[in-house]
Amino acid sequence: MSDCCSAPGLLPFETALEKMLSSITPITETRELAIGDALHYVLAQDVLSPLNVPPHDNSAMDGYAFAADSLKDGRVLTLAGKSFAGAPFEGKCLPGQCIRIMTGAKMPADCDTVEMQENVEVTEAGIEFLKPRKPGDHVRNAGEDIKAGQKVLSAGHRLTAIDIGVLASLGLNAVKVYRQLNVALIATGDELKSPGQELTPGDIYESNSYVLAAMLKKLHVNVIDFGIIEDNYQLIKAAFVKADQQADAVISSGGVSVGEADYTKDVLDELGQIDFWKIAIKPGKPFAFGQLSNSIFFGLPGNPVSALVTAHQLAIPGLLKLQNAEAAKRISITATTATDLRKSPGRMDLQRGVLSVNEAGENIVTSTGAQGSGILSSLARANCYIVLPREQGRVAAGEQVTVQLFDQYLQ
Ligand code: AMP
Ligand code: MG
Numbered sequence: 001m002s003d004c005c006s007a008p009g010l011l012p013f014e015t016a017l018e019k020m021l022s023s024i025t026p027i028t029e030t031r032e033l034a035i036g037d038a039l040h041y042v043l044a045q046d047v048l049s050p051l052n053v054p055p056h057d058n059s060a061m062d063g064y065a066f067a068a069d070s071l072k073d074g075r076v077l078t079l080a081g082k083s084f085a086g087a088p089f090e091g092k093c094l095p096g097q098c099i100r101i102m103t104g105a106k107m108p109a110d111c112d113t114v115e116m117q118e119n120v121e122v123t124e125a126g127i128e129f130l131k132p133r134k135p136g137d138h139v140r141n142a143g144e145d146i147k148a149g150q151k152v153l154s155a156g157h158r159l160t161a162i163d164i165g166v167l168a169s170l171g172l173n174a175v176k177v178y179r180q181l182n183v184a185l186i187a188t189g190d191e192l193k194s195p196g197q198e199l200t201p202g203d204i205y206e207s208n209s210y211v212l213a214a215m216l217k218k219l220h221v222n223v224i225d226f227g228i229i230e231d232n233y234q235l236i237k238a239a240f241v242k243a244d245q246q247a248d249a250v251i252s253s254g255g256v257s258v259g260e261a262d263y264t265k266d267v268l269d270e271l272g273q274i275d276f277w278k279i280a281i282k283p284g285k286p287f288a289f290g291q292l293s294n295s296i297f298f299g300l301p302g303n304p305v306s307a308l309v310t311a312h313q314l315a316i317p318g319l320l321k322l323q324n325a326e327a328a329k330r331i332s333i334t335a336t337t338a339t340d341l342r343k344s345p346g347r348m349d350l351q352r353g354v355l356s357v358n359e360a361g362e363n364i365v366t367s368t369g370a371q372g373s374g375i376l377s378s379l380a381r382a383n384c385y386i387v388l389p390r391e392q393g394r395v396a397a398g399e400q401v402t403v404q405l406f407d408q409y410l411q
Contacts, residue, residue, distance in 0.1 A: 010280035012390065013313070013348050019275075020289050020314060024296060026324045027248065029179045035167045038159050040220035041177035042325045047153040049170050052143035057107040059083075061138045064120060064127055065111035066098040068135035078126040083108055098127055107139060114138035146170070156326040158220070178324050181221040184243035184295075185209045186252040188236060188264055189302060192228045207376065208253040208300070208307045215311060215409050219319055231255070233263045240267055244292040249322060251315060254302030256286045264288075264299065272297060280390055282347040283373035284310040289318070296322065303373040308410075309350055309385075316409055328407065332387065335363035335403045341386065341395040342371075348390045352382035355403055365403050382406065 030044040059065060066077055073096075080097035083089035088106035089099050099108045107114075112135050121128040146152060152170065153163060159177070167175060192206035193199055206228050213223045224246055229239045236255075243250045255264030256276065265288070268274040274290030274297060283306040288299030298315040300307040320327045335355055343349050353365040365386055368378045385404040388395065395401060 009278055010285075010347065011277050013279055013281045016277055016279045016287065016289075017314060017317065020318055021321055023289075023291070024318055024321045026322055027178060027181065030176050031179055032174050032176055034174055035164050035172065038167075038175050038177055039161065039164060041159055041180070042220075042323050043153055043155050043157045043159060044176045044178050044324070046151050046155050047167065047170075047172070047175065049146045049148055049150050049152050051171065052148045053146040053169060054140055054142060054144070056142050058085075058140050059101045059103055059105050059107060059114045059138060060140050061114050061116040062102050063114050063116040063118075063138065064098045064129075065093070065101040065108055065114050066129075067093070067095065067111055068113040068133060070095050070097070071129055071133065075130075076123065076126045076128045081108075112136060112139065154326075156324055158325050181219075181249060181319065181323050182224055182247045183216055183221045183319065184224045184226055184247035184250045185212055185216075186226045186239055186243060186250065187228045188231060188252060188254040189228065190231045192254075194228065207304050208302070211304070211308050212251060212253070212311055215308075215316065216319075218409050219316065219323065219325075221319065221323070231263060233267065236263050237267045237270070240271055240292070244271065244295050244297075247295050249296050249298065249319060250292060251298045251300065251311070253300040253307045256288045256299040256301060268292075268297065268299065274299070279310075280347045281309075281313070282349045283371075284313070284350075285347070287314060289314070301373075304376040305373045305379055308376070308379060312409055313350070330407060331405045332402050333363060333405070334400050335365040337367070337386065337395055337397055337399055337401050338364050339367045340397050341367055341388065341401070343388050343392055343394050345391050345393050349386070349388040349392075350404075351386040351388065352378045353384050353386040353403060354382060355384045355405070363403070365401060379410075 070077055077096055077098040080093050081089045081091055082100040083105040084102050085104040089108045093099050093108045093110040113133050115129055115133055119131045187206050187209045191203050193203045195205050216223050226239050226243055229235050255262040272290055272292040274288050276288045278285050279287050284301055286301050287310050290297050300310050317327055351371050352368040355365045358364050368381045383406050387402045387404050
């Protein structure tokens with residue numbers, strides 16, 4: 001039997017990813033930002049709480065605070081004062097007494113329990129408690145949300161809107177973050193025209209840089225768009241030299257295969273230490289990665305689907321490492337395929353699928369149809385990759401497959 005699974009010279013996807021990640025050194029420059037300016041930056045420090053949250057024991061209800069022991073001898077307590085949020089009761093609450101208290105108000109020192117106002121009756125004799133209560137009922141304890149000194153957020157975490165609120169609630173008005181990355185985009189190809197321009201015979205619209213710029217927004221980087229560069233050695237070289245000077249990472253698409261007009265490879269050989277990989281994934285076989293003088297370089301295939309998938313599977317993890325951000329784990333689940341899936345052994349396939357749940361609660365995935373690497377609309381309809389391992393052959397409807405859900409970068 002012929003060995004189907006070791007197509008010569010093809011690098012397994014995991015090996016390519018590991019090699020790439022291990023040669024990326026994260027940036028070190030940080031800055032201190034006001035929390036109002038820090039959204040989507042990557043934290044450069046662990047954030048420890050400087051205080052207990054809540055800072056004091058307080059009431060979870062509108063009602064009455066008292067010492068639980070006071071109800072041992074009778075059900076009626078006399079009212080001795082009130083504690084409102086921001087205006088605590090500072091006096092003594094003696095045995096047999098209770099304090100009117102509002103939600104969030106500080107617990108009086110002598111009280112350990114709260115009864116909600118619906119469960120008392122206000123009588124001439126005092127406040128009559130209609131139900132038994134355990135000590136501590138309806139009291140939120142100091143530090144029960146966050147203890148002073150506790151780690152609240154970790155270095156490497158990308159700050160969300162919620163996190164900005166958490167920082168404010170801890171009294172922190174500034175935070176240390178990593179600076180933003182500068183990422184240069186270069187599209188190569190004589191046939192490419194920008195959307196809005198007239199197409200002449202043989203032209204197509206350039207889409208890769210638009211997809212990439214949009215994906216990079218989710219990474220909160222500065223995009224430096226070099227636009228479309230003709231297939232001309234000197235022009236490509238000039239663009240790469242300038243991009244390398246200005247950026248932490250340069251991403252190009254097109255020109256990394258070995259067509260006649262593919263000068264990108266020659267330019268890169270001259271300018272840096274670049275590996276040209278043939279990765280055992282479909283779509284997206286040719287992929288270049290390496291080091292220019294000042295920046296790291298990702299060379300994506302030109303085909304729109306291949307460019308997008310390699311950007312998503314390789315360039316994004318690489319950029320996350322460069323910016324010190326923790327990479328969210330991609331979610332894979334098992335589903336039953338509703339359609340036959342064409343596949344030849346030799347490469348790992350990332351086919352495009354639509355995942356849904358049927359009436360029986362089972363995960364069902366349907367192929368989006370033609371899977372050509374130029375068919376961007378097949379990705380647009382999808383919500384997941386159907387991940388078929390390298391050695392896998394065709395799959396029949398009804399079989400189980402692994403599905404990787406599209407994450408935020410593709411939305
Ligand atoms: P290449 O790798 O340069 O040979 O390109 C492979 C295919 O992708 C060709 O059909 C190109 O026209 C197409 N292509 C290359 N770059 C882009 C781009 N930026 N946007 C859309 N299609 C592209
Ligand atoms: Mg080209």
